Amino acid sequence: DARVTQTPRHKVTEMGQEVTMRCQPILGHNTVFWYRQTMMQGLELLAYFRNRAPLDDSGMPKDRFSAEMPDATLATLKIQPSEPRDSAVYFCASGLGETQYFGPGTRLLVL
């Protein structure tokens, strides 16, 4: 049963620290999405890739967030420096065609 995996599952850090979240998409999927979920804003699309190329990062704060796919089995989302308002659950999803499959999320708390 192929699944999207994300690490770490939980992260507590202090304001100003760098945070890196990792995602392993389902083998063979050609799209990868990063979402952020908060109580106030709901589910927001931050960035997405097709065939490892970034296609849309308009939802991402450019000054502190960056997303990359160094290879087909790894996607990363980095926050530097982190701020308390970045506290949220970050989801990765991968897809092949029209359907997206979500990972379990990284729960981030920035103190």
Add this chain to the structure above:
Amino acid sequence: AQSVTQLDSQVPVFEEAPVELRCNYSSSVSVYLFWYVQYPNQGLQLLLKYLSGSTLVKGINGFEAEFNKSKTSFQLRKPSVHISDTAEYFCAAGGYNTDKLIFGTGTRLQVFP
């Protein structure tokens, strides 16, 4: 622009009762439609999807949904809910010319004994 509206933020229901969760979409082009479920502290799990063909779609856990093009709706139904169905349910829409999904704001289904 495409949008998805879930009219009910919360739906309380007793165990074994039927439930319907509402979803409306707006689009000038053909759409794909999805329902996802999110259990506490978990990611979104695909319940079912409509791509084409029969307007009645069956999914996992006894859920089904009906696509109504004239009403631009995609209602999710279950004839008899269980306590374990307590979760957040998200409706989403995609299209032929995009990889992205537009999500609704979610409906919290609370099943009481």
